[in-house]
Amino acid sequence: MSSETFKYKDGSLPIDQRIDDLLSRMSIDEKIAQLGCIWSTDLIREGRFDPDYAISQIPNGIGQITRIGAATGLRPNESANLMNSIQKVVIERTRLGIPVFIHEESVGGFCHRDATVFPQALGLACSWNPELIEKVAQVIREQMLAVGARLALAPVLDVARDPRWGRVEETYGEDPVLVGTLGTAYIKGLQGDDLAQGVAATGKHFLAYSFSLGGRNWGPVHVGPRELREVYAEPFAAAIRDAGLSVIMNSYASVDGLPCAGSKSILTDLLRKELGFRGSVVADYFSVEMLRSFHKVAADKSEAACIALNAGLDMELPALDCFGEPLKKAIEDGSIKIELIDAAVRRVLELKFRLGLFENPYVDAGVASSKFQTPEQRQLAYQAAAESVVLLKNDGVLPISKDDVKSIAVIGPAADDKRLLQGDYHYPAHLESLFESQSDTESLGLLSEEPAPTPAGQLNLGNFAPGPYYTPHVTPLQAIRDKHPDIDVIYEKGCDILGDDRSGFAAAVNAASNADVSIVFVGGKSGLKRPATSGEANDATSLSLTGVQADLVRAIAEAARKLVVVVISGRVHTLEDLVDSTNALIFCVPPGEEGGNAIVDVLFGSVCPSGKLPVSFPRRVGQVPDYFGQRNGGDKAMFFGDYIDSTVDPLFPFGYGLSYTRFEYSQPNIEVGDTTKPTAISFEIRNVGEYTGSEVVQLYCQDVVASVSRPTNMLLGFTKVRLDPGQSKKLTFIVHPSRLAFYNEAMQFVTEPGQYIFRVGSSSVDIRHELDVTLPGETTYYNQRDVVATTVVVE
Template sequence: MLGTAYVRGLQTDDLGGGVVCTGKHFLAYGLPEGGMNHAPVHVGPRELREVFAEPFAAAIRDAGLASVMNSYSSVDGLPCAGAAEILTRLLRDELGFDGVVVADYFAVALLEFAHRTAGSRREAARQALEAGLDLELPVLDCYRELAALVGAGEVSEALVDRSARRVLRQKLQLGLFERPYADAGAAGRVYDTAEQRALARTVAARSCCLLTNSGVLPLGADRRTIAVVGPTADDPRLLQGDYHYPAHLEIMHLPAEAHFTPHVTLLAGIRDAVGSGTRVVHARGCDVRDPDPRGIADAVGAARDADVAIVCVGGRSGLTGDCTVGEARDATDLGLTGAQPELVDRVIATGTPTVVVVIGGRVLALPRIAVHAAALLYAWLPGEEGGNAIADVLFGTVNPSGRLPVSLPRSVGQVPVYYRYRAGGGRSAFHGDYTDSPATPLFPFGHGLGYTAFAYDQLRVRGASTCEPIEVSVRVANAGTRAGDEVIQLYVRDEVASVARPDRQLVGFAWASLAPGERRTVHFTVHPSRLAFYDPEMRFVTEPGVLTFMVGASSADIRGSASIDLGGPTAEHRQAAIVPTQARIE
């Protein structure tokens, strides 16, 4: 759902007035061996399709995704860049993709010197082209050999024509033959405008996930002194991800500061938000990576004399050796890096109410902070208006409504940890938890707090057949004293199926803005294809039987459930034709 919305916004319906969006990386790039970038992936064909291919399938069928980039990894021994089973039979024949497949940088050459499925650049070019990879990037390297391969009769000229036709068709759709150059003036007129910055602030604030809150938030006007400490409090570089322009300049050892769009740090955002009667003191404390703790004493002193301490931690996103997050920045520990754990512990030990704000692009395991901090806010990578956006949440100008798009583990030993474990997964069937930890995540998928409370009632589920849509409705009320937004999440469980199915699977969600005391009814229409799965014969089917629908505020905070017994035949579908769940609010 999120990927589809991203493609719609970036690509638009008319390529002639927009850009081509490239979905990456196809396929299963997020589950490599040992958590290492480029490492092999071990996953079966059912999981590959139902879990890893589905976001691509949705973007293709619902948003017209026009380009796909291969994964560096091999899947079950097949390097994605050279596997027709992945780039043609799965991507095109099963999922219905008809755009251009582009190589991740140097991926064709990797068939020779990394995967060793090719003995030469020439052989790598043949493998990739036959697999369905249309365009080599970033430069013509292995594909220089294609003319010689065709001349020698080792590659069909029709394959070259096929890829050339795809690339040329997309250039025509983009209007590049009529308008080969970008209009720099038009681009400048829509760059970093006041409207864009306002939207960036709104998006960043809505993306903040409030994970714990003992009541310290929102901060009131009575705070006379606020200590803002930590390495991510006043560094604009840390507000962006590893592929923004300055990060690329760093790879080439070029100065990046001059190329920054103006950014608002959290320290600046807080100073702008408070009144003249509130003093804001700042101490960096430590670096995101350096273990040197000598600056922590200044941060502790600032916190001890304050009414509230805001500790800003996280990472540095990029591709150079000093970065902690980003491509190939693999780690064996999911805790905070450097001296940051000591900084947090010592500030909390002062007894000053401590709010921990995480600014970074990595999932972290933060069990001590979750228990001992007065509040924990995950702000991710909030961008140029990040400081203002986070301040809006901290001071209650914005009631937080972000929900976790992933589960946060208690320990790296739980990884991979997610909400949709298949039946029998997530915990030991005979012994339950780990010997040293609960088996549940520290924070589950879909979790997020706000400054008000919501109540659910009047859950209704209506459906009779595998061939007809299922109607689900639930009433949601704002039971608190503040206006707020609730994300109503709809999950389903197949009680008995021909293969092990997830204990719960998200099939829809809706966003409702409610005033205090206001009630709204959310209606979901779930098409039978949305409930389909691959059976033992690898047919994509919806089976008759009992389904339990659950609504709630997260995958673990279920507020109501109801079951129906679907009759009818086993209905066969195509993954390329799944009908998305429709939601409306009355």
């Protein structure tokens, strides 16, 4: 046959024409196959890839392959070879030769053996540095492309306002503008300017997954339509309009009784019609089946498939289940229209054409490993880790002076444990559920009535089997010893992350009493498999440090001459009881492979800390949810203004973080626009301290009187500026009036004229200038899908 006959193979034709041609040739079985996927390891038999066995599993092809990197222990060149082998079978031995794409995890780096381990997402958010996050995503893109993985199940765009939820660490924080800005940067870095040379990003989890009842994973969500759009949909809206997000993944939860995997009002009316999303929607793992077994809105798998497809969900992950034979049955008995199937298949095929898979389905496996663990990538991992460190308290003990300090006591369970440098979606932390307990269904938080979530071939993978394979990880203890060999370092673990064993306290206290400075490293263990203290399905009712770690800190405080506490954890903790007993306090989300080097360089002043909190730290768990930007009246307990046993204020507010240097803000000026024209806020910032450092400059706003109750403070934009001592720069924030828009009583997205207070500051409470203005004009109608992001001019 000529390429003219098979138009879908002609790369010179428009994509729509190619899709039309291919779709017209597909059988029902071939269409259904494109709506699902299969575990890569289900194509392996007796520890090897067998093409004959593989084609017997996918005789009609398949839409995508579930994870090679995050399901095996293959090194990059081996992973690329397996991808090529699978692709070859599908292209050469199925009737139409439709290529597959492989999806992988990449929240804090590509979840693959030998891939660069960057800080967990919340740590990246502590940098408040979109340019840095875009560079991180570019490395992830480079490594994924090297092994032929073309769909990343990231970024997480959930707005995290309940720290009890175990997946807060996977997010970019509690504010929709911050999450949207950082998520957009990640997507740009991952997808690039041309998707044919990039990796498709998946924004997840649509929608409001993070605000579940009781902070419990998969729990129902109760938010109104205004909150749903202004807060939880806004990061997705930003990703769609500003980065061209390719794929969306649904939430496991229900919103006001509507399971997101099966809600047309969420996946079609809101996502596609209101927000303008044109790409594919993929199911979070097993969520189609959950319409039957968990939410109980479907009587059987056929009905679950129909509900999901009618809602606007295109592909089932991680394997064909409801979208397999149950869907075929529904088509045959007329329960679902073929036009709906065609619409979903069309979106899947469009993504494959945009990725260029029909023209370039294979990769050069021989060079794949050269794209992993390069010096440049490790340097970027170091920079990301360094910028993620947040200094919460410092009475002058930091930075540590090598001239004055001759001995250091290094204490604590997080001082020398590389596993604690990882988040729940890092390799190998994420794969513990596979290589430690292959038959443990409960370890992935799935329903006990369901079959084990591991691939069918998992128990006989041979050399493909995953394992505890780490890239070189530098712990804080190792970094101190390597970087400062002249200092006498005394190490005592003291206790574990979990448990009540205090037998190591005495030795730890003795070490502290004999050292010039004591540094205690405490924290948590992030993961999917228990025991863990945070991560997916590891939710908590207490936000205190686990085990006896707080007792260890208090014991050390009694003996230490100077005490620094470093908390390395994926969870937001209540640290009020530790603040008064320490000279300095640092918080660091699992920082990845270069975490030890980065933390130690901050401790000793080689790096001036610049991290800012993307979440509020409550004083006590009883304040939860206690987040920045609550609506008027929400930040006080009426009518005394506080609790009977606590202030309502957080211990550490959103946007907070100290530095070793000082920044002065001066010469504020505002050029007021109106409800149709931008407003410009300018000022000068100067480094008036002794260290070169970076400041995260934040712009907030309050709509003083509006037609509905508005937040007391809203983040409009931010920028990170690096200044040498004495250096100054002029900054100008340009705020488009659509950035001030909200949903009025009639659910119209409007910007109203009236009084606004613009606030410039170093955090949400450290405000350096307030500019009270009246915005002229008429009430102006906008669409959320068209909001213009705030820009910053630096001179």
